[in-house]
Amino acid sequence: MSNRNVFMRFRLxxxxxxxxxxxxxxxxxxxxxxxxxxxxxxxxxxxxxxxAANFGPDDRKRAVFSESGFAELGSQAYSLEGKSTxxxxxxxxxxxxxxxxxxxxRSPDMTAFDTSLSHAGVLSKDRxxxxxxxxxxxxxxxxxxxxxxxxxxxxxxVTLADKTPFPPIQTFLPREERAxxxxxxALGAAGFRLGAEILERADFAGLAEQAGFASGAEAMFARxxxxxxxxxxxxxxxxxxxxxxxxxHHLQAALAAxxxxxxxxxxxxxxxxxxxxAPTSAAYATRVRNAVNxxxxxxxNEASQTATDPPITSTLVKIITGTGVxxxxxxxxxxxxxxxxxxxxRVFPGKVFDRPQQMEVLQLGLSSKPIDPRDLx
Numbered sequence: 196m197s198n199r200n201v202f203m204r205f206r207l208x209x210x211x212x213x214x215x216x217x218x219x220x221x222x223x224x225x226x227x228x229x230x231x232x233x234x235x236x237x238x239x240x241x242x243x244x245x246x247a248a249n250f251g252p253d254d255r256k257r258a259v260f261s262e263s264g265f266a267e268l269g270s271q272a273y274s275l276e277g278k279s280t281x282x283x284x285x286x287x288x289x290x291x292x293x294x295x296x297x298x299x300x301r302s303p304d305m306t307a308f309d310t311s312l313s314h315a316g317v318l319s320k321d322r323x324x325x326x327x328x329x330x331x332x333x334x335x336x337x338x339x340x341x342x343x344x345x346x347x348x349x350x351x352x353v354t355l356a357d358k359t360p361f362p363p364i365q366t367f368l369p370r371e372e373r374a375x376x377x378x379x380x381a382l383g384a385a386g387f388r389l390g391a392e393i394l395e396r397a398d399f400a401g402l403a404e405q406a407g408f409a410s411g412a413e414a415m416f417a418r419x420x421x422x423x424x425x426x427x428x429x430x431x432x433x434x435x436x437x438x439x440x441x442x443x444h445h446l447q448a449a450l451a452a453x454x455x456x457x458x459x460x461x462x463x464x465x466x467x468x469x470x471x472x473a474p475t476s477a478a479y480a481t482r483v484r485n486a487v488n489x490x491x492x493x494x495x496n497e498a499s500q501t502a503t504d505p506p507i508t509s510t511l512v513k514i515i516t517g518t519g520v521x522x523x524x525x526x527x528x529x530x531x532x533x534x535x536x537x538x539x540x541r542v543f544p545g546k547v548f549d550r551p552q553q554m555e556v557l558q559l560g561l562s563s564k565p566i567d568p569r570d571l572x
Contacts, residue, residue, distance in 0.1 A: 229284045230271050231351045235344025240274035258385035263295045264288035278339045285331040290359040291382055297326040298380045305376045309349055313360045316349045325349045328356025364415045364432045369486035377418035383408045390416040394427050396472045398455055405449045406431055407442040419483050426474035426483050432467050439466045464489055
């Protein structure tokens with residue numbers, strides 16, 4: 196074999212080895228993607244990059260993301276006819292953590308363009324924020340991206356994210372008179388304090404210690420306004436009504452200990468606590484609290500069935516039929532047993548039944564003549 200052939204085979208082996216290493220790596224990279232290659236008319240103009248989270252000097256945001264179960268940050272650039280934009284994808288452990296981060300990143304100037312129980316999209320002049328399942332995607336700049344492209348991007352994110360809806364506590368907030376993009380969801384003390392500060396209720400941030408997040412509580416803030424009337428509604432949901440009652444007393448004691456907050460009241464309905472923070476009037480506070488969309492329900496999970504009595508005619512027919520069957524069986528078995536015994540005694544007299552050596556007669560001795568058992572048969 197010539198040196199030329201050996202060299203060619205060696206190059207082929209090297210090429211095959213490189214392919215076996217690079218192809219699985221590329222597949223794994225694509226499998227870990229949380230952003231689409233294309234959305235609407237926009238196409239990816241660079242590779243998908245995993246980045247280290249950089250929160251800068253904002254310690255509050257860092258604390259909220261840590262509380263939310265932040266797992267990964269990825270980024271990718273997109274282009275369209277000389278224009279460019281960048282998507283940043285935040286992945287969390289579950290949808291509750293993603294929703295907390297989504298409300299943390301949302302600014303008051305954003306307006307919603309698509310909302311449901313499983314996904315949401317908000318938009319401002321310079322950026323857009325989308326969330327579904329365990330993903331939160333930030334798009335900036337957003338000025339050149341059309342509404343149709345944004346909706347297409349949101350639908351693609353829905354398919355890439357976990358199929359888990361947002362926390363149900365968001366549905367308890369009244370819709371009427373609610374300020375746009377004022378909702379703030381908290382899984383823990385960091386999110387609670389940040390929500391109170393953003394909504395200008397920093398005096399209530401100290402209630403985070405008595406809210407009971409270690410017991411599985413979750414909180415939701417929202418601002419309400421009607422003319423000159425204004426209030427911030429705080430809802431805290433617990434796993435059980437017993438925990439809600441326990442932390443109700445803790446919150447009441449904390450409010451009473453602070454002179455500025457002593458006039459604030461806490462009410463419980465099932466496992467939900469509602470607090471109206473610094474309302475402009477008591478009447479407006481009552482109005483906002485009464486509009487909370489929460490209904491307690493008691494369910495019985497054990498399988499049940501409806502008991503119905505059968506008709507009397509069918510019951511009588513079954514009784515008569517059963518009695519007749521028993522009577523026929525008694526006659527058949529009686530005839531069979533008696534006939535077999537008679538036939539056996541006639542064919543084998545004194546050999547099977549009533550054998551003399553096995554017969555005994557109790558005699559009272561009233562006569563002198565002894566009784567022979569054979570005379571009786």
